[in-house]
Amino acid sequence: MAKIFSFGFWNSVARLILRNRIIILLLIIATTVFLSTQWKNMRFSYTEANLLPDDHEDNIAYNEFLDKFGEEGNLVLLGVKDSTLFKPENFRAWKELTKTLEAYPAVDYAISVSNLQQLKKFEEPSRFEMVPFISEENPTEEELQQYQDELYNELPFYENLVYSSHSNTLQSAIYLNKEIVNSKERKTFVIDELQPLIANFEERTGIDVKVSGMPYIRTLNSQNIIDEIGLFILAALGVTSLIFFFFFRSIRATIISMITVCIGVMWAFGVIGLFNYEITVLTALIPPLIIVIGIPNCIFLINKYQQEIKKHGNQAKSLQRVITKVGNATLMTNITTASGFATFILTDSTLLKEFGIVASINIVAIFILSLLIIPIIYSYMNLPRRKHLKHLNKRWIGGFVGWMEQMVRHRRISIYITSIILLVASIIGIYTIKISGSLLEDMPEEAEFFQDIKFFxxxxxxxxxxxxxxxxxxxxxxxxxxxxxxxxxxxxxxxxxxxxxxxxxxxxxxxxxxxxxxxxxxxxxxxxxxxxxxxxxxxxxxxxxxxxxxxxxxxxxxxxxxxxxxxxxxxxxxxxxxxxxxxxxxxxxxxxxxxxxxxxGKAFIFQKGTNYLVKNLIISLSLAILLIALFMAWMFRSFRMIIVSLVPNLLPLLVTAGMMGFLGVPIKPSTILVFSIAFGISVDDTIHFLAKYRQELKANNWKIKRSVYAALRETGVSMFYTSIVLFFGFSVFMISSFGGTVALGGLVSATLLFAMLANLLLLPSLLLSLEKNIANKEVLKEPAMRIIETDEDEAEIEKEESKNSER
Known part of the structure; x- marks a missing residue:
């Protein structure tokens, strides 16, 4: 047995935590304050995510282009499809709008029907000069009509620059200073200056102005991301706290859990600032992810504390045993979850690397925070009242677990047939999946700026x-x-x-x-x-x-x-x-x-990057599977158990991929995350079940059926609880206005639901069907690490506690 993960080790950790409560709390506060000072280094992305590695040939070509011509996406377009623009009062207002915009430092120049320049030939000396197309300061309606006819018929130079070749639609082209296109000043200009000016023009004239262009689209899209971060955090807190309260019926347990995950969110923002990373559409998901993943930790710890209180009523012993008994299980589940995210670090995409680094660090951080904060806060509080322990006796979940047991006991063939049908259907669906590299696809379709894009x-x-x-x-x-x-x-x-x-x-x-x-x-x-x-x-x-x-x-x-x-x-x-x-x-x-x-060009590079990310998806998912398989091999020391454990975790991924094909959800930067995230989380249930199964085998003298059903009854409740939290937690992302984020939330939620059913139906069925090949002492050797305490461990803990009390 690896000594470092023995229950003796966790006993020492428990004593260390409970004997140094003040110091640990001060360290947590100090770390939180330090990381909060790093928030100032956070910056929101003002450009599209470059999905290609720096040394990719297409990236090199793009950078060479920028070196020669500068930023290419610096054009903001104002479009009008209204003949009343050529009424004198409306035309004057349009001219004033153009002049006002040109006066801003953020604008290099503007090309509009009101300030068009016409190329003229002059003699003595022979030369070309640009002269105003409309020379009168206040042209009459007849003059404006004449200019309109000349524009469409005599100035093909301005076709698709100022007027549309399809209709009488006019546009003004506002060229921004290339130095500010990818900076905070762009947002200031678009949000605080351009939009109010356009709103004022529309109010004065009653003319509807459409606005587009990459700087404008990117600005409003980035603003939507910023707005949704707060929405996601509040929604995740609200949903998880309601579910938590429903399970525990305790306001103080709910508040303690919310405090823990809120500190985790503060740390997540601090880590982003500490590394000077940008907040992109991916890193914006990390704070609510920390809430969703952190709450199951709180459920495990608080539930175990209340079970120990109910058992013997000794607070000190209960808190110590919370850490001692739950430490291994929560550590392993958080490590496997973090591993799913950490595989993105090994890709060549900077966007995915940053996401993987921040996510994996903060998943481990929320585990540490949960393990420290919950026992320490409870040590300063009174014992839970009887009403707070009532939920431990609830049997409403028993019907669900009983149904699972009956299915495994009597309907294994049906489970296998259903699994095979799902597998075949999924493979068919996978062949219909499309890859999408559209810059606009994930943008909120109901947003006004998205409708303007369609207009242009x-x-x-x-x-x-x-x-x-x-x-x-x-x-x-x-x-x-x-x-x-x-x-x-x-x-x-x-x-x-x-x-x-x-x-x-x-x-x-x-x-x-x-x-x-x-x-x-x-x-x-x-x-x-x-x-x-x-x-x-x-x-x-x-x-x-x-x-x-x-x-x-x-x-x-x-x-x-x-x-x-x-x-x-x-x-x-x-x-x-x-x-x-x-x-x-x-x-x-x-x-x-x-x-x-x-x-x-930006759109071209983005599409190339999407294809590149699909290849990275296969690599990162393969790495996640390999890493977790090696991890389970180390824990269970059995190759056969690895194969059996991977089946119920890979099937939900295939089912989800098949669903994407049938539902027309393409592979794109937002949806490629689904598989590695879901696999890293769903394998936690497998580890819990197999650890309990092995323990039951020893306790039941290697009797397979009794052990499987006992493990199913024991772990079914906790799997159901955590799966419900994760399902509704990830469903929060479906309130997003971004199509990719909605797909991410829905697909991860569906995958985790499938994974729970696979681990509670398919995994026990496989263990029962393959009992001769798996359930023996040669295959199931003594694990390298015990996740769930045995009777021997209980005796060891009792012995250790008595020694400490004698001291």
């Missing part, structure tokens, strides 16, 4: 930027006629794809230059020939130094160009199809020996 997808063909970087491999290679023609050919191809918007690149400015050279005639909006370029060049000299929208689409050396198109919300499968169709066309247009082309 319909009118402007998308809001998520996809970037194509063109490397000409030579200085000023972009402006060569051959390169421009190749870029235009690719842009024409992109424009024909329904999922992409009209692309934007330097070719627009070059075509607009030719139109301006021919005095603004829109039929000349096309790339100039080599001869025309010679005529146009004298007019274009010096123009590149002027501020213009498209100067950011070619780098300072003229070697690199970017083509930007905006995507609709397509999933990973569709994006892979589009990518496979695009590359042959790209390679044909741009010969590899002369050009180097890369595809990048």
């Amino acid at each position: 997808e319909e009118e402007f063909d998308g809001v998520m930027p996809l970037e194509i970087l063109v490397d000409t491999k030579r200085k000023n290679g972009v402006l060569k006629p051959a390169t421009l023609k190749r870029m235009e050919e690719l842009e024409d191809h992109l424009a024909e794809i329904p999922e992409f918007s009209q692309p934007i690149s330097i070719t627009r400015l070059v075509k607009y230059s030719k139109q301006a050279f021919y005095n603004g005639d829109s039929q000349y909006y096309q790339l100039p020939s080599s001869q025309e370029q010679n005529f146009i060049m004298p007019y274009a000299k010096g123009f590149s130094s002027n501020e213009n929208l498209l100067t950011s689409y070619i780098d300072s050396t003229g070697r690199y160009a970017r083509i930007t198109t905006y995507m609709k919300d397509v999933g990973t499968d569709k994006m892979e199809e589009l990518e496979q169709d695009l590359w042959p066309k790209i390679n044909k247009i741009f010969p590899e020996e002369r050009y180097e082309i890369s595809m990048t």
Whole structure:
């Protein structure tokens, strides 16, 4: 037996805790205060989670793009589909709104119908200049109507920039300062400045303004995450405290448990701050997770304390035995749960690593807090009254346990048939699972900003930027006629794809230059020939130094160009199809020996990251299974017992995966967590059952059936209690407005429910059916660690306590 985990060891731990109560409480308070000072280091994520490792080729390409052109997702769009915008009073209000926005330090510049610039040709000297499209300060309604007609018919340069090619919808493009796009200042601008201005405009004019663009979407999405953290914590506290009170009918036991988990939540936030991690959609789940996982610890400890009080009425002895007898069991269950989360640390994804580190540390921390706080607080309180112990005699759960026993005793074949049917159906469902890498899929569909996204997808063909970087491999290679023609050919191809918007690149400015050279005639909006370029060049000299929208689409050396198109919300499968169709066309247009082309952008990287995470899911789940199998091998020292114990824990995972396929829930960053989390938690029940089963075998002289039924009766109640807490605790996440979080909560809850039934029906059935191969002294050797005390341990504890009293 491993001495460190013997009951003698836990006896020493109990004495240490109870003899140093004041010091331990002071240490807990000091640690809590210290970790609370780290809250200031917490910061909410202001960008999408980068799911790829830093050294991944797609990440390297994206970072190279950012080095050349800066942050690409800096565009906020204001859309209006209302003809009354061109009424003089409404147009003045729109013009004022644009001017006000341009005055903010967060805004680099804005392009709107009210401040459009038109490219004009001038002589003596020969030059191009940008002049106001609307020159009058207060145009009349007739003049505004004329300008509207000119905009749609004579300025193709602004198509899909200011007006929609599908309808008369207009938009203003607000380009944010790239330095603040991924910072707190972005939130200040969007929430405190932009939204009130738009609300004021809508109130003045009665015109509905749609708002979108990646900075706006990300800001409101991050704000939703922030708002939901508090909601989750309150909901988790409320649900678990109600269930706890229902079980124990004791206000003080409920309060003690809530204090314990609240300190655990404070520590969780402190650990996030201590490591300087961002609060993402994943790390935001950790505080309520700590509550849900911590409450079962409190149930085990308080229930054992009350059982000991009822048994002999000695408080000191009861508190010591709580730690001595429950220490191993709670430690092992928390370690297996933490192991499920810790496997994410071994992945190459920074997002999952941070989640795994914080979750596993805090699961161990909540175990330590429970083991320290509950016995110490109870040591300062009076003995529980008789009414507080009544729940120990309740028999309402007996019917459920009795049904389980009857099923195992008389319906084992039915259990096996049902399990096989579920397995086959699950495998069929698994083959229908889809992978989703959509940036928008998990966002709250009822939110106004999500509806606005759909508006811009319909009118402007998308809001998520996809970037194509063109490397000409030579200085000023972009402006060569051959390169421009190749870029235009690719842009024409992109424009024909329904999922992409009209692309934007330097070719627009070059075509607009030719139109301006021919005095603004829109039929000349096309790339100039080599001869025309010679005529146009004298007019274009010096123009590149002027501020213009498209100067950011070619780098300072003229070697690199970017083509930007905006995507609709397509999933990973569709994006892979589009990518496979695009590359042959790209390679044909741009010969590899002369050009180097890369595809990048936030949406593209996110989708690549989702595929990468699916591979990591398989790795992390396999590691979790291996780690827990090794752990159980060390505890039970039996390979056959490992196989038997894994079956009822893997089947619920397969059932859940099958459900995802049938219900159309895709594999995505939020749902891939389900399997490792659920496996790490559900295996706790298996450990409890097998530990009790082995103890009963020794007590019943290796009589299989008697031992199985005794273990089932003994552990069935505690499994039911903890499963109910976990089921409703994880169900809390279903109140989220994020689809991924809802799926996570529902799937984990369902998996844990299946796992409870599998451990109470399938596991005992397997033990009974395989009794000749499993239930013998050679297979079930003396365990490396005792989880549940035996009569010998009880005698050892009594002996140890008598020695201590003599001292």
